[in-house]
Amino acid sequence: MSATLSTLISLTAKAGVAAVIFNEVRGAVLAVPVLYTMYLSGGSLMAIWLGFCSLAGIALSVVVPIIGAKKLERLAHARIAARSEPSLR
DSSP: OHHHHHHHHHHHHHHHHHHHHHHHHHHHHHHHHHHHHHHHTTSOHHHHHHHHHHHHHHHHHHHHHHHHHHHHHHHHHHHHHHHHSOOOO
């Protein structure tokens, strides 16, 4: 049972890594038009503010899943370690 659970967690983690990589590419693709529009606007204060807000939203959509994946991985490792330790009762 432990080997099956370990394999399942490993496959899920690998799928998560692939999803994070695709999310990073998506973030880069979304950031290019924002930066180009800021360049074309001549650097006005409003364009810089709107660009900053757009880029911050894109960054959050890329960074939050990475943090969530790390926390989920720590939780999975903690549960596996708790199951493998003998009970002291």
